[in-house]
Every structure is written in C-alpha cells, then in structure tokens.
Amino acid sequence: MALRRSTIFLRTVAGLVLLLAMIFLHASNEVRTSGPLFARKNALVRQLELTDLSIFTEATYTRHLSMADISTPFQDAQMSLDHFPSGALVEPPPHLLRNHAQLD
Amino acid sequence: MPNLIERQRHIIDFTLSSLLRRKGKNCALLLVYTLIVFILASVLFFTHALKREAALLLNEAPEIIVQRTLAGRYQTIPIAWSDRILKINGVISVRPRLWGYHFDSAFKANYTLTVPAGNPPQQGSIDIGSGISMMRGANRGDIIAFTGHDGIPRSFKIRNILEHESQLLANDLILLSEEDYRDFTGIPADQATDLALRVRNSREYGIIAEKITRIYPDTRPIVRTEILRTYDALFGWRSGLLIVIFSAAILAFVIFAWEKATGLSAEERREIGILKAVGWETSDILLMKFWEGTVISLTAFLVGIILAYLHVFFTSSALFAPVLKGWSTLYPAFPLTPFLDLGQVATLFFLTVVPYTITTIVPSWRAATIDPDAVMR
Numbered sequence: 001m002a003l004r005r006s007t008i009f010l011r012t013v014a015g016l017v018l019l020l021a022m023i024f025l026h027a028s029n030e031v032r033t034s035g036p037l038f039a040r041k042n043a044l045v046r047q048l049e050l051t052d053l054s055i056f057t058e059a060t061y062t063r064h065l066s067m068a069d070i071s072t073p074f075q076d077a078q079m080s081l082d083h084f085p086s087g088a089l090v091e092p093p094p095h096l097l098r099n100h101a102q103l104d
Numbered sequence: 105m106p107n108l109i110e111r112q113r114h115i116i117d118f119t120l121s122s123l124l125r126r127k128g129k130n131c132a133l134l135l136v137y138t139l140i141v142f143i144l145a146s147v148l149f150f151t152h153a154l155k156r157e158a159a160l161l162l163n164e165a166p167e168i169i170v171q172r173t174l175a176g177r178y179q180t181i182p183i184a185w186s187d188r189i190l191k192i193n194g195v196i197s198v199r200p201r202l203w204g205y206h207f208d209s210a211f212k213a214n215y216t217l218t219v220p221a222g223n224p225p226q227q228g229s230i231d232i233g234s235g236i237s238m239m240r241g242a243n244r245g246d247i248i249a250f251t252g253h254d255g256i257p258r259s260f261k262i263r264n265i266l267e268h269e270s271q272l273l274a275n276d277l278i279l280l281s282e283e284d285y286r287d288f289t290g291i292p293a294d295q296a297t298d299l300a301l302r303v304r305n306s307r308e309y310g311i312i313a314e315k316i317t318r319i320y321p322d323t324r325p326i327v328r329t330e331i332l333r334t335y336d337a338l339f340g341w342r343s344g345l346l347i348v349i350f351s352a353a354i355l356a357f358v359i360f361a362w363e364k365a366t367g368l369s370a371e372e373r374r375e376i377g378i379l380k381a382v383g384w385e386t387s388d389i390l391l392m393k394f395w396e397g398t399v400i401s402l403t404a405f406l407v408g409i410i411l412a413y414l415h416v417f418f419t420s421s422a423l424f425a426p427v428l429k430g431w432s433t434l435y436p437a438f439p440l441t442p443f444l445d446l447g448q449v450a451t452l453f454f455l456t457v458v459p460y461t462i463t464t465i466v467p468s469w470r471a472a473t474i475d476p477d478a479v480m481r
Contacts, residue, residue, distance in 0.1 A: 004113070004117055005116070005117050005120040005121065005124075006113040006114075006116035006117045006120065007113075009116060009120060009399065010113075010116075012403070013402060013403070013406070016403070016406035016407065016410065017406065019406075019410050020406060020409060020410060023409075023410060023413045023444075024444065024446075026442070027413075027417075027442035027443070027444045028444075030417075030441055030442050031441060031442065031443060034441045037269060037441075038160055038161070038441075040267070040269070040270070041161050041269075041270055041273060042160075042161060042163070042164045044266075044267075044270055044273055044274065045161055045162065045164040045165060045273065046164045046221075046222075047220055047221055047222045047223065048218055048220045048221065048273075048274070048277070048279070049165070049166050049199070049201055049220075049221050049300045050161075050162075050165060050273055050274075051162070051165045051166065051169060051326075051331050052162075052331075053154075053157075053158055053161070053162075053272050053273060053335065054216070054233070054235075054271070054272060054273060054274065054275040054276050054277070054436055055154075055272070055428065055436065056428070056430060056432055057213065057214045057216075057275075057276045057432045057433070057434045057435070058214065058430050058431040058432040060205055060214075063205075063214065063216065063276075064216075065334055065335075065338070066326060066330065066331040066334040066335070067169065067171070067298075067326065069173070069176075069178075069324070071176050071177075084430060084431060085427075085430030085431060086428070086430045086432070088344040089339075089343060089344045089345045089427070089428070089430075090338050090339065090343050090344070090345070091337045091338060091339070091340045091342050091343040093330065093333070093334035093337070094330070094333045094334065094337050095326070095330040095333065095334070
C-alpha cells in the first residue's frame with residue numbers, strides 16, 4: 001500500500017530535524033574536544049606576539065587590521081581610494097571610528 | 105485527540121496534493137527559498153565561528169602595542185624608549201617587536217616576516233607558514249632565497265614548517281632571527297617595528313596608554329581590548345560582505361512576500377471557492393494555507409541550515425573563498441571550529457519561516473471570507 005503524502009512529509013521533516021540535532025551534537029563535541037588545539041594555538045600567539053589573523057594577505061591594512069590606522073587604505077595618493085577587495089569586505093576597527101568631538 | 109491529529113493529517117494530505125498540482129512553481133519556490141536560507145545561514149555560521157575563534161586566540165595577544173607615527177605614517181620606534189615606558193606603574197615588561205612585510209615578486213605573494221619572542225631560528229635558518237610551504241613546494245631542510253632590501257638575495261635553510269592547523273594565524277609567516285631580520289630589511293640596530301607591553305591589570309590599559317602618549321606624543325598605543333573588538337566587528341552589519349548578502353536576501357524575501365501578499369492566482373481562488381462550496385469552513389481553509397506555508401518554509405529552513413553547516417565546517421566555506429581571497433595569492437583554508445549560536449539559528453527561523461507563513465495566510469483569509477459564488481465567477 002502506498003504511503004500517505006502526510007506520512008512521507010512528516011517522516012521527511014522528522015529526518016531533517018534529527019539531522020539538525022546531530023549537527024548540534026557534532027558541533028558541541030568538536031568544541032569540547034578542541035581544547036588542546038586552542039592551547040597549542042594560544043601558545044603560538046604568545047610565542048610570536050601575534051595581534052591579527054592571517055585571513056587577507058593582499059593588503060597590509062587588512063592583513064594586520066587591528067594595527068592599521070585610518071589613513072593607510074588611502075595613502076597611495078591624496079585622492080586615492082581603497083582599492084583592495086578585502087578593504088570593502090570588512091568593517092574598519094571600532095577604535096578608528098571613535099569621534100572625539102561632535103562633528104555636526 | 106486522535107481525531108484532531110487525523111484531521112490535521114487529512115489537511116496536510118490535501119495541501120500536499122494541491123502543492124503538487126503546481127509542481128513546477130512550488131519546486132522553484134522551494135529551491136530559491138532553500139538557497140536564501142543556505143546563504144544567510146552560511147554567513148552567520150562563518151562569521152560567528154570566526155569571531156569566536158579570534159576572541160579565543162587573540163586573548164593571548166600583547167596587552168598593549170605601542171606604534172610610532174611620523175606625519176601620519178608608521179615609523180620605526182627607538183628601542184631606547186622602552187626604558188621610560190617600563191618605568192610606568194603596572195607595566196611588567198616591554199619587548200621591541202620586529203616584524204614587517206616582504207613581497208615575493210616571483211609568486212606575487214605577500215609574506216609577514218617576524219622575529220619570535222621565544223625560540224627564534226638560528227642565523228641563516230627560518231620557519232615558514234604552511235601556506236608558503238605549499239605554494240613554493242618548500243619543505244624542512246630545503247634552501248629558500250628571498251631578495252633583501254638592497255636587492256641582494258639571501259638564502260635561508262628551512263628549520264621548520266609551522267603546523268597546518270595554525271593556518272589562520274601563521275599561514276604567511278616567515279620566522280627568522282633578529283640578526284637576519286635586520287640584515288634583510290635594513291632596519292637599524294637601535295630601532296624596532298613597535299613595542300609589545302605586558303601589563304599586570306587589565307583595568308589599567310587605558311591609563312597606561314594615556315601616560316605613554318603624554319610622554320611620547322607621536323606614539324599610538326593599541327590595547328588588547330581594541331584588538332579583540334576589531335575582530336568582533338570584523339564582519340559586523342556594516343561590513344561590505346554582510347551588507348551585500350543581507351540586502352540580496354531581504355530583497356528576495358520582499359519579492360516572495362509581495363508575490364504572496366498581492367493576492368492569489370485565479371486557480372487558487374477558484375480552489376478556495378470550490379472548497380467553501382463543498383462545505384469547508386473558513387478556518388479549514390486558513391489551516392490548509394498555514395500548512396502550505398509551513399511545508400515550503402520549514403523544509404527550506406531545515407535543508408538550508410543543514411547544507412550551510414556542511415558548507416562552512418566541512419568544505420571550509422568553499423563558496424566564500426573566491427570572495428574572501430580578493431587579490432591574495434596566499435589564502436588560508438578555513439578549518440573553523442563549529443561554534444554555533446542557537447540564538448542565531450532561532451532568529452533565522454523567525455525571520456524566514458514565520459513571515460512567509462503569515463504572508464501565505466493573509467491573502468487566503470481575504471479570499472476565504474468572500475462568498476464562494478463570487479470567488480468562482
């Protein structure tokens with residue numbers, strides 16, 4: 001006998017919910033077992049005195065984003081624009097965007 | 105109770121038959137919907153995991169970095185300044201850092217040169233990041249040459265390849281001894297790139313930074329909390345990546361909602377008229393429409409989320425790589441630890457499933473309250 005459509009749907013949803021639950025279990029297990037890995041990485045950060053992640057290597061101000069200053073992306077010439085793609089992807093460091101006075 | 109469940113199942117049976125009658129349209133809808141959830145969830149998973157990873161790793165960064173600027177540009181800092189800074193109350197140590205960049209014209213890649221604080225390589229040897237090792241096909245014991253500041257190439261023996269698992273930190277790094285660094289870059293012996301401070305009490309960061317700028321007005325202290333905040337805001341709402349993706353997703357949802365809210369097709373109206381004529385209550389029709397919205401949106405949500413997880417944490421965000429690479433030649437693989445934020449998943453659920461279901465019900469409620477005779481005409 002053919003299955004009712006509602007049975008197929010409900011079983012599919014149940015299967016997907018089960019998969020989702022397995023994903024959460026997998027994630028929590030990975031986080032739990034990542035302790036030694038983070039300890040090794042932290043030791044590397046301490047040893048090399050690192051301040052940034054190596055996500056973008058194309059421009060100095062996105063390679064070391066926290067070390068950049070506000071003029072670096074535009075320093076090639078007085079009217080130049082930030083021309084590296086990664087400069088358009090990320091948000092500037094918040095400490096560079098602080099207003100020290102009311103500007104308007 | 106069994107009757108209630110059976111009633112719902114009959115309505116789901118009918119809803120699914122109704123959806124299958126417009127198979128092409130509904131499959132396309134499900135596909136696009138899944139794709140939108142997939143993209144949104146991928147971005148949320150990726151940015152959240154990266155932020156958490158950055159917060160955990162950079163928590164070990166130096167407490168304060170002191171840079172020197174000259175006419176708005178970086179300048180090397182005299183090492184002698186360390187002595188005066190060390191005398192400030194609360195500063196445990198000051199270490200001159202030596203680091204900089206090297207552009208490898210043969211491979212069109214930028215490397216970061218660093219003199220490590222501990223266990224530096226001997227003169228003439230270097231440690232390299234796994235990204236450089238892979239790109240240049242260089243392994244431990246190999247000799248590798250780079251052109252120095254004076255145009256003369258220098259050869260180094262590779263002592264070690266930094267662990268592949270640290271790619272996010274050290275992919276493009278070259279570690280070398282202080283003597284080699286000064287010889288390679290031409291930086292004078294009494295100068296450093298910047299100063300790294302260790303500070304006893306985190307509440308004193310601000311005061312110490314202020315004291316440093318008072319003693320040396322041309323310095324720029326960057327405290328660790330600012331470094332951490334930088335990465336917390338890296339892919340914030342105002343970043344280009346998120347604005348582009350979220351605007352596209354919102355636009356797609358507006359089109360969905362518009363398509364649903366502007367009314368039903370003639371065929372759907374006739375269906376509602378017939379159902380009312382054969383005795384369905386308005387509440388039954390609304391229930392049917394509720395299930396119609398739920399079938400599409402819940403399936404799309406669940407499939408989208410699962411695919412997004414596999415994409416970000418099993419394929420290292422393969423689809424984002426071309427966007428994030430930009431013009432970089434050296435690019436790390438992203439084996440991120442799957443830090444999931446249940447709040448984000450719940451928000452995504454309420455932002456995708458709930459509005460769609462509501463926009464499915466509202467126009468049907470309008471059609472279901474009209475006289476069946478008028479609807480069928």
